[in-house]
Amino acid sequence: MKPSVSITHISKSFGQVKAVKDVSFEVFPGEIFGLLGPNGAGKTTAIRVMLDIFRPDGGSVTLFDGKLTEETKHRIGYLPEERGLYKDLKLEPTLIYLATLKGLDEATARQRLESWLKRFELYEHRQKKVQELSKGMQQKAQLIATLLHDPDLIIVDEPFSGLDPVNTRLVKDIIEEQRQAGKAIIMSTHQMHQVEALCNRIVLINNGEAVLYGEVDRIRRQFAGNAVTLSGQGTFTDIPGVLEARQQNGDWHLALEVGVSPQEVLRTLALRDDVKLERFEIAEPSLDDIFVMVVKGGATAGEE
Amino acid sequence: MRNTLLVIKQEIANTLGKPSFWITALLLPLMIMGFTIGSQVVVNRMFEEEDDSALLNGAPQSQAIAIGYVDQAGLIQEFPQGFPSQMLQKFESEAMAQAALESGELQRYYIIPADYTATGELLSVEPELKPFTRFGTTDLFSNLLSYNLAIQAQTPALLLEPLPTINERALAPQDDHGLGGYDTFAGFIVPFAVLFIFFFVLTMSGGFMLQSVSREKENRVAEVLLLSLRPRELMLGKIVGLGFVALVQMGIWLGGSLFALERNRALLNLAADAVILPSGFVGWAIAFFLLGFLVYAAMLGAIGALAPTAREGSQFTFIILLPLMLPLWFQSAFIQAPNGALATFFSLFPFSAPMAMITRMVTATVPLWQIVLSLVLLAATAYGLIALAARFFRADTLLSDATLDWKRLRSELLNRKAGA
Numbered sequence: 179m180k181p182s183v184s185i186t187h188i189s190k191s192f193g194q195v196k197a198v199k200d201v202s203f204e205v206f207p208g209e210i211f212g213l214l215g216p217n218g219a220g221k222t223t224a225i226r227v228m229l230d231i232f233r234p235d236g237g238s239v240t241l242f243d244g245k246l247t248e249e250t251k252h253r254i255g256y257l258p259e260e261r262g263l264y265k266d267l268k269l270e271p272t273l274i275y276l277a278t279l280k281g282l283d284e285a286t287a288r289q290r291l292e293s294w295l296k297r298f299e300l301y302e303h304r305q306k307k308v309q310e311l312s313k314g315m316q317q318k319a320q321l322i323a324t325l326l327h328d329p330d331l332i333i334v335d336e337p338f339s340g341l342d343p344v345n346t347r348l349v350k351d352i353i354e355e356q357r358q359a360g361k362a363i364i365m366s367t368h369q370m371h372q373v374e375a376l377c378n379r380i381v382l383i384n385n386g387e388a389v390l391y392g393e394v395d396r397i398r399r400q401f402a403g404n405a406v407t408l409s410g411q412g413t414f415t416d417i418p419g420v421l422e423a424r425q426q427n428g429d430w431h432l433a434l435e436v437g438v439s440p441q442e443v444l445r446t447l448a449l450r451d452d453v454k455l456e457r458f459e460i461a462e463p464s465l466d467d468i469f470v471m472v473v474k475g476g477a478t479a480g481e482e
Numbered sequence: 483m484r485n486t487l488l489v490i491k492q493e494i495a496n497t498l499g500k501p502s503f504w505i506t507a508l509l510l511p512l513m514i515m516g517f518t519i520g521s522q523v524v525v526n527r528m529f530e531e532e533d534d535s536a537l538l539n540g541a542p543q544s545q546a547i548a549i550g551y552v553d554q555a556g557l558i559q560e561f562p563q564g565f566p567s568q569m570l571q572k573f574e575s576e577a578m579a580q581a582a583l584e585s586g587e588l589q590r591y592y593i594i595p596a597d598y599t600a601t602g603e604l605l606s607v608e609p610e611l612k613p614f615t616r617f618g619t620t621d622l623f624s625n626l627l628s629y630n631l632a633i634q635a636q637t638p639a640l641l642l643e644p645l646p647t648i649n650e651r652a653l654a655p656q657d658d659h660g661l662g663g664y665d666t667f668a669g670f671i672v673p674f675a676v677l678f679i680f681f682f683v684l685t686m687s688g689g690f691m692l693q694s695v696s697r698e699k700e701n702r703v704a705e706v707l708l709l710s711l712r713p714r715e716l717m718l719g720k721i722v723g724l725g726f727v728a729l730v731q732m733g734i735w736l737g738g739s740l741f742a743l744e745r746n747r748a749l750l751n752l753a754a755d756a757v758i759l760p761s762g763f764v765g766w767a768i769a770f771f772l773l774g775f776l777v778y779a780a781m782l783g784a785i786g787a788l789a790p791t792a793r794e795g796s797q798f799t800f801i802i803l804l805p806l807m808l809p810l811w812f813q814s815a816f817i818q819a820p821n822g823a824l825a826t827f828f829s830l831f832p833f834s835a836p837m838a839m840i841t842r843m844v845t846a847t848v849p850l851w852q853i854v855l856s857l858v859l860l861a862a863t864a865y866g867l868i869a870l871a872a873r874f875f876r877a878d879t880l881l882s883d884a885t886l887d888w889k890r891l892r893s894e895l896l897n898r899k900a901g902a
Contacts (some may be wrong), residue, residue: 241757
């Protein structure tokens with residue numbers, strides 16, 4: 179299967195700042211691909227280079243097996259992190275304008291828009307100005323603008339921002355539907371549990387470089403042994419060799435530094451008087467743990 | 483091209499769809515016109531009550547004007563030929579004149595004191611204060627006094643108007659288009675109205691460009707648009723769309739003003755066949771206006787592309803619009819000496835030419851070569867500025883939040899920053 183997106187060794191600098199350094203990845207039709215990284219890592223710049231908004235200093239971008247042309251652009255739907263709608267205009271004409279810029283004729287855009295507005299429960303609000311809508315409604319409207327022209331490549335940056343659990347579920351369902359329809363989807367988010375739930379593969383960018391790339395399950399197996407789950411009395415923080423300790427459903431979940439074994443942590447805890455350990459087990463790290471380990475601890479994927 | 487047309491359509495629909503546009507386009511000129519013409523009407527009507535110059539010319543009276551006088555100096559011996567002596571009533575004492583005034587028989591009376599020839603002071607008594615009227619001696623009574631002082635028909639007329647018949651012979655003959663020259667109401671108000679309208683429409687339509695670009699930056703729509711459009715397509719669409727909007731606004735203002743002037747020819751003391759605007763004016767006006775719009779829209783659009791918000795961009799607006807203000811500041815030079823050196827310079831200088839040349843053309847006949855030269859210079863400037871603005875319409879500037887200051891503006895102008 180040919181990839182919808184093929185990024186090969188792209189680099190982009192702004193003055194002295196190297197925003198993206200030698201990043202490569204591919205995204206295939208029918209998959210949800212996670213583009214992860216801390217704030218300022220270079221994700222948005224990578225997306226903008228991919229979309230020809232910025233020209234790369236080096237490397238190449240191939241979309242749908244060729245260069246990005248005006249026609250190819252119409253096959254892309256992009257939901258930027260910061261909502262991009264005319265706040266002082268009414269919702270319906272704004273969405274129709276953006277859809278017509280994507281190659282749809284006005285009648286078709288209007289026809290499709292009705293069903294999308296109804297599905298997102300925005301139909302009653304279509305004549306309201308965008309600024310009169312709640313943040314969640316604006317996010318849903320932005321998502322409609324991304325999907326209205328039925329793109330083959332969908333790029334969504336923080337798609338769940340501002341959404342309540344019901345609408346989060348709705349958006350997840352829609353993303354999954356699009357995947358099943360054979361669309362290539364790139365999702366950038368900091369909500370790691372959503373990545374775990376939706377993404378087949380990920381790339382993690384840190385300081386402009388791709389530091390992790392591959393299937394989610396494989397990456398998690400590579401990082402096995404770098405996290406422990408425990409329960410007991412006391413506060414299990416400030417433990418040497420632990421990058422992050424957080425409480426989860428009454429248990430404590432610890433992400434370990436590179437080179438620190440669970441046994442070393444167990445020995446440390448056994449010597450402490452301020453905590454009483456009742457249960458200690460090696461955990462398969464979550465993507466959240468892996469993110470913290472890689473970004474804060476400089477870990478890299480080990481061998482399976 | 484399709485997307486550029488969509489942007490044009492969107493800009494037109496957006497701007498014309500705003501109530502604020504129509505309030506500015508319709509109500510503001512109506513208010514200004516209403517105030518200007520209304521105040522003129524009020525003042526003129528008050529003057530009409532007082533104006534007795536027609537009496538001096540022996541014009542028939544529609545209503546009797548009763549003016550009394552008490553001649554304590556014994557000066558008034560006879561009336562000049564054709565003088566409407568029936569309008570004057572002599573009283574032997576001030577008390578009698580006062581009684582006649584209070585009973586409504588008189589509109590006013592004069593007292594010529596016994597020492598008038600020594601002091602030159604005349605007392606005018608009226609039933610109420612009329613602040614807008616000429617408060618001193620009226621032409622009628624002044625003429626009568628002058629005549630009796632000189633007892634000659636010629637002398638008082640010359641005293642009143644020392645240069646009654648001047649035959650001006652201009653080396654460069656000028657056609658004032660029948661407005662009557664700058665010292666008439668029409669000769670002043672028409673060029674001033676044209677100057678004012680061009681200034682407002684150019685600054686406002688240029689401002690639309692700044693607002694439109696800034697709005698898309700502030701709302702983050704630019705990022706979505708740039709996936710569908712090239713930055714220059716976006717700029718072109720905005721310029722053409724807002725240019726159309728500017729023409730609509732100009733049509734409303736100029737058309738409305740012309741309509742108002744046509745309806746008020748009497749107020750302007752214009753003959754029925756007098757031409758308010760010279761032939762071909764509309765064509766020249768459209769050409770100068772559109773090129774002027776391109777110049778200012780390009781500059782303000784560039785500022786919009788560079789500045790993170792409209793508010794930050796507006797600090798440069800005054801500097802950019804300054805050349806447009808010069809003809810307003812020197813308006814008297816344009817209206818009094820339309821073919822003078824200053825007016826000629828401003829009408830050839832591209833940044834003030836749209837206003838200056840059009841104002842000159844309304845006031846006098848401008849040599850064709852100057853009009854053509856001005857248009858060529860203006861077109862060249864518009865082309866250069868659009869090319870310059872297109873350099874600033876880049877993805878990295880349109881998506882940037884960087885503060886715009888003079889240092890950054892200078893760097894961008896010198897093209898020191900690498901483009902995206």
